[in-house]
Amino acid sequence: MMIKNIWIIFIRDIRVNTREFMTLYMMIIPLVLAVGINLLSPGINDTSVNFALVENENPEQAAYFDDFAHVELFSDQQRVEDRVRSRDDVVGILPKDNGYYIMTQGNESELVLEYAKLLNVLYESDVQLEDARSEIIEFGRTVPPLKKMLVNMLLLLISMLAGMLIAMNILEEKMDQTVSAINVTPTSRSAFILGKSFTGMFVALFSSIACLLITGFYNVNLGQAALVVFSSTILSLLIGFIQGINSDDAMEAAGSVKLMFLPMAGSIAGYEFVTGNWQIFFYWSPFYWAYRANDMILSKSGTWPRLILYIGIILAICGAVYTLLAPRIRKGLQ
Amino acid sequence: MIEVEGLYYSYSNDDNFAVKDVSFKVAEGEIFGFLGPSGAGKSTTQGILTGLLQLQKGNASVAGYDIKNISRKMFNKIGMSFEQSNVYSKMTAKENLSFYSKLFDVETRDPMELINLVGLGGKENMRTGEFSKGMKHRLTFARSMINNPSMWFLDEPTTGLDPAIAADIKDIIKEHNNKGVTVFLTTHNMYIADELCDRVAFIINGEIRLIDSPKNLKLQYGKKLVEVEYGQDGNVKKETFSTILQEDKDLLNKIIADKEILTMHTKEATLEEIFIKVTGRGLA
Ligand SMILES: Nc1ncnc2c1ncn2[C@@H]1O[C@H](COP(=O)(O)OP(=O)(O)OP(=O)(O)O)[C@@H](O)[C@H]1O
Ligand SMILES: [Mg+2]
Numbered sequence: 001m002m003i004k005n006i007w008i009i010f011i012r013d014i015r016v017n018t019r020e021f022m023t024l025y026m027m028i029i030p031l032v033l034a035v036g037i038n039l040l041s042p043g044i045n046d047t048s049v050n051f052a053l054v055e056n057e058n059p060e061q062a063a064y065f066d067d068f069a070h071v072e073l074f075s076d077q078q079r080v081e082d083r084v085r086s087r088d089d090v091v092g093i094l095p096k097d098n099g100y101y102i103m104t105q106g107n108e109s110e111l112v113l114e115y116a117k118l119l120n121v122l123y124e125s126d127v128q129l130e131d132a133r134s135e136i137i138e139f140g141r142t143v144p145p146l147k148k149m150l151v152n153m154l155l156l157l158i159s160m161l162a163g164m165l166i167a168m169n170i171l172e173e174k175m176d177q178t179v180s181a182i183n184v185t186p187t188s189r190s191a192f193i194l195g196k197s198f199t200g201m202f203v204a205l206f207s208s209i210a211c212l213l214i215t216g217f218y219n220v221n222l223g224q225a226a227l228v229v230f231s232s233t234i235l236s237l238l239i240g241f242i243q244g245i246n247s248d249d250a251m252e253a254a255g256s257v258k259l260m261f262l263p264m265a266g267s268i269a270g271y272e273f274v275t276g277n278w279q280i281f282f283y284w285s286p287f288y289w290a291y292r293a294n295d296m297i298l299s300k301s302g303t304w305p306r307l308i309l310y311i312g313i314i315l316a317i318c319g320a321v322y323t324l325l326a327p328r329i330r331k332g333l334q
Numbered sequence: 335m336i337e338v339e340g341l342y343y344s345y346s347n348d349d350n351f352a353v354k355d356v357s358f359k360v361a362e363g364e365i366f367g368f369l370g371p372s373g374a375g376k377s378t379t380q381g382i383l384t385g386l387l388q389l390q391k392g393n394a395s396v397a398g399y400d401i402k403n404i405s406r407k408m409f410n411k412i413g414m415s416f417e418q419s420n421v422y423s424k425m426t427a428k429e430n431l432s433f434y435s436k437l438f439d440v441e442t443r444d445p446m447e448l449i450n451l452v453g454l455g456g457k458e459n460m461r462t463g464e465f466s467k468g469m470k471h472r473l474t475f476a477r478s479m480i481n482n483p484s485m486w487f488l489d490e491p492t493t494g495l496d497p498a499i500a501a502d503i504k505d506i507i508k509e510h511n512n513k514g515v516t517v518f519l520t521t522h523n524m525y526i527a528d529e530l531c532d533r534v535a536f537i538i539n540g541e542i543r544l545i546d547s548p549k550n551l552k553l554q555y556g557k558k559l560v561e562v563e564y565g566q567d568g569n570v571k572k573e574t575f576s577t578i579l580q581e582d583k584d585l586l587n588k589i590i591a592d593k594e595i596l597t598m599h600t601k602e603a604t605l606e607e608i609f610i611k612v613t614g615r616g617l618a
Contacts, residue, residue: 005436012425177416185434186438186439
């Protein structure tokens, strides 16, 4: 019963949100920004390294490289060269004299090049996968910081937009005075609040995962990422509710939710630019913890115990905010 | 169906009561009219009975449910038409009704049937943001029937509607009542109250002055009104006096003694006139 009404309210909100420019914009803009990030820093996301080798020239070497990277085999040297020229970040490994040389197109990232050199050296010095794994994987997968940072910021922005969306939806109910109509149906206030929250949460999770996929972070632990988005969005939703209740028009509501931008930007700057000991000054901010957790996930260095710690801190802060705001939210929806 | 005992309500949570010591009962199948001037406390009383306002003092039960501790299930049985229309302006008329119908756990009526019933057929796919005030009001009224309520609260269902549509609404209320629906009707329209209500309550300044059937009220005040036309300072004045209220009788005597009487005859009191006589105030 309760679940049914939460669902009905959620579906209504999603439908109405796709009808209005402002709310539609809030749902679409993260995806546009994700594409923008890709345009700004293409190639960067190519975390898997591609090698082009000559088939049957040295099967043992091909197999060795295949353990560490993506290997394509071509029938002769000419074809390998064509392949290297055809696309970014494909590195040719070609025989010359007694050894091998690395053929590039010239615009491959330094990382890929270093990786190719390293692999070649390792192969020649006969280092086995078991010995080398940890070090090489770390090296090969480290994501360039700019893109990681932009995507992380985008994830925080998404949770803020979800809050704005809630504010818009509450405002709609307020302007049309429809809450009292809902209140004379079997729908409980909790079901109403959860239905509205579900809308924001769904949009946040959907956009976040879509943005991770668009920007090429499909190899990260999406479940972990979703958990962080979930917990940091709770705070935005609470703020969205309050601002929706307290605002009288759409611009005001969106504007007041935007105030979250300041602590958010501060937390990001704090994490990125402030040295270790001083980071403690940002511990109050759930955005700081969300950013930190995202950073860990995007670098693929996320361990569950740490993640649970970060999420626990975020949820504890949200809980405190909730106890503060919940009575006002319930009252505002009378 | 409704039992109210010693109801008080203050918006400011002090002694400034919007509703004061209100008690009444509404029997199953009855149409009960709540009449009073603007600000009398009609909507406040309805608000408490529908759980929109928290019960502060007194006892009330609706459809067998205690209002102190409202069970959400009660709302499957009651319908509420709001004084101020409140429909989603970004949704069409039909979407509004079908969304609303899904929130109940009981069998609900077909949105199109209700839209046609209130004369909005052909407008079902229009967003209600583009509706006129009266159209929105009719949709709000239609929505209140969607769950086949056995207890129907109507807060000024005909306000702002043209007389023909108001008459249609009146017929719809009567029809439902004939099928056994209990109605709590707040209205300024004395003609509709007179036609529909089994009993009416006169409320003023938050207090109920009188509860009786229109029929009894007319018997009581019936032919006992006198309409007098008299000349005063070269103008013709027309006034109505009761022949049972002492104050009126004295005034009438004075006029007969002092003024030049042009015409004088007894007449049947309308509900509105009775209201004015009883409360000393008009309904407007
Ligand atoms: N939300 C509110 N906050 C404070 N006072 C209110 C509120 N609503 C109504 N009142 C006051 O309570 C009293 C009763 O108002 P109510 O709305 O019940 O009157 P009503 O009989 O329905 O009038 P109308 O015929 O104009 O609808 C009025 O004095 C009004 O000023
Ligand atoms: Mg009223």
